[in-house]
Every structure is written in C-alpha cells, then in structure tokens.
Amino acid sequence: MQKRLLLTIGLLFSLCLLQAQEVILKAEISRDSILIGEQLEWKLKVTLDKSLASAFPHIDSLGDNKIEILDMRADTLQQSAANITMQATWLITSFDEGLYTLPKIPFLVRHPNGQVDTLYSESLQLKVNTVAVDTTDFQPFDIKPPIQYPITFREILPYVLNGLLILVIIALLIYMYIRWKQNKPLFFASRPKIPPYAVALRELDKIKAEKLWQNNKVKLYYTKVTDVLRKYLEGQFQVQAMEQTSEEILQSLRELPAVSDELYHKVREMLSLSDLVKFAKYQPDPHENETALIVVSDFVQQTKPMEEESAESAVKN
Numbered sequence: 001m002q003k004r005l006l007l008t009i010g011l012l013f014s015l016c017l018l019q020a021q022e023v024i025l026k027a028e029i030s031r032d033s034i035l036i037g038e039q040l041e042w043k044l045k046v047t048l049d050k051s052l053a054s055a056f057p058h059i060d061s062l063g064d065n066k067i068e069i070l071d072m073r074a075d076t077l078q079q080s081a082a083n084i085t086m087q088a089t090w091l092i093t094s095f096d097e098g099l100y101t102l103p104k105i106p107f108l109v110r111h112p113n114g115q116v117d118t119l120y121s122e123s124l125q126l127k128v129n130t131v132a133v134d135t136t137d138f139q140p141f142d143i144k145p146p147i148q149y150p151i152t153f154r155e156i157l158p159y160v161l162n163g164l165l166i167l168v169i170i171a172l173l174i175y176m177y178i179r180w181k182q183n184k185p186l187f188f189a190s191r192p193k194i195p196p197y198a199v200a201l202r203e204l205d206k207i208k209a210e211k212l213w214q215n216n217k218v219k220l221y222y223t224k225v226t227d228v229l230r231k232y233l234e235g236q237f238q239v240q241a242m243e244q245t246s247e248e249i250l251q252s253l254r255e256l257p258a259v260s261d262e263l264y265h266k267v268r269e270m271l272s273l274s275d276l277v278k279f280a281k282y283q284p285d286p287h288e289n290e291t292a293l294i295v296v297s298d299f300v301q302q303t304k305p306m307e308e309e310s311a312e313s314a315v316k317n
Contacts, residue, residue: 022083023048025107027121036097036130039070042090044105044121047083053110056088062103066096067126097130196235197304203228204297213289222274222292229267229296236303246271258303270295 024047030040048054056074071091078085094100104120111117179186207228212221230241230249239252250268253259259267270292276282284292 023052023109023119025119025121027105027124029102029124029126032125033127033129034094036095036128037093039091039093042092042102044088044107045085046087046107047085048109050079050082050084051112055108057106059090065100066098067092067094067100067102094128097128100126100128102126195304196232197300199235200228200232200300201297204293208293218283218289219278221289222277225292225296226271226274229299232300246275263299263302266295267299
C-alpha cells in the first residue's frame, strides 16, 4: 500500500510539474496520403520551459510497419526568455499500398530535480495508394535486343598491343635458346680476353715508366714487380701465387714443365732479393734493380703459350 501511495503521489507531482512548466507536443504529416514511393515529412513540434532538459528519440525503423524512415533532423524554431520551441522531422516513404498508422512518438523530459518523464504524441493515419494502370489503350511491346555499336580502334588497341607483346616475348625466348645452344652470349658479344702474358708485360712497362727505385721507392718497386709475377702465375698456370710465400712459389715453379732450370734460378734470386728489400731493408744497387724487372719480363716471354705468340706474330705481319 505504501509503495502504491508513493507512486501515485509521484505521478501526480509529475503532472503538476508538467502543467506548471507547460510541455506541448504536436505531431503532424505534410499530407495524409501518398503514392507508392513518394516521400513526405513526419514532424514532431515541441514547446517547453527552458528549465527542462529534453531529447528527441532516435527512430531508425517502425518495426513491422511498412513505413520506411529515410532521414531525420532536429531544429530549434524559436525561443524566448521562458520557452523554447523545437521540431524533429522524419522523412518517410512506403512501397506497399495500404492504410498505415504512424505510432506515437516518445519525448523525454528531465525536470530540475532529476526526475525523467516520457511524453507521447498522438498517432496519425497515412494512406499509401498505388498507381492505377489504364488498360483500355494498353499495348504490350516485345523486348528489344541490345543496341549494336560499331567497334572502335580504341577498343581493339589493348588487344593489338598485348598480341604484339606476346610475339616479342616469344621471339626473344627463341633467340635466347638459339644463342644458348650455340654457346654464345645472349645479347652482347664478349670482348676478347686479354691473355695473362699481355697483361703482365703491360704492367711491367708501367712500372718501368714510374721510375720508382730511382725516386727512393725501392720497396714499392719490388712489391709491384713481384705482384706482376704472382698475378701472371695465377692467370697462366692457375697457381695461387698471391696467397703463397716466396718458397711456396718456387716449389710451384718446380712443378711447371715450361720453367727451365736457368729460368728457375733467376726467379729464385729475384724473389730472395725482393724479400731482403721488403723485410730486411736491404738497399740493392741500380743493376740489381734493373735485373729484377728483366727477370720477370723474361719469365713471361719464355713461358707464354706458343699459339698466342704465333697469333701475335701473324697480326704483326
């Protein structure tokens, strides 16, 4: 009993507040009938005291009703010192013929004491009519076939370009296969490889022109001369001379049939002299310096392949 009494007192108090503060709701539609697919505006206009907080409901759909909501907006129409007038507008339509009832719209009002009330607008009727078809002069027509337009060059251009690209790729693959079968380079003719003996003799001429030992660069001079010999042995005889010591190089020379005993002894003396210069700071005389370069030059000349020498002579003749 006490709970019912309190609830009754609260409702009466809310009604008194609403009457004192005057909340007026009015729902309307721009017209009461439309054709299928037509649109119209469903409006809720509210006037209330400024001291009240309020909110329009967010309505996305009308449930099972066949009225569709397309859009919604809310605006403030006017306000004074005491009151404010607002309006919410829903854009609606329907695609089914019939008589429909637009439901009551809830509107939330919050009083200064924190109490929240929900007010409802009146419901409205909307008639949705279909379009009448005049069958007296109705004449059906056959379905027309698609319109045929002439083919333009722009339309066939991608196919032409793709076809040409495929032909180029096929031709390139055939060319590459033929070059591979002939053991030839694919695109560019390889430059003739300079024989090791020609590289060595050219390097010796550069060293001679630099006049290193004449300018007190004796150690650098012997380093370059022995490097020429090492690179020649690697290029001509596949001896890993750049990684070997002088003794290991001499051991490798013993195994080369092209190296005579006389030539072997000359190279051994030159390498020994070079080690003294590089590691013992020995200062050789000018004759020894000149002899070192001559020994390497003679070694290259005497051990180069005979067919290369014949080809060189034929070119000169």
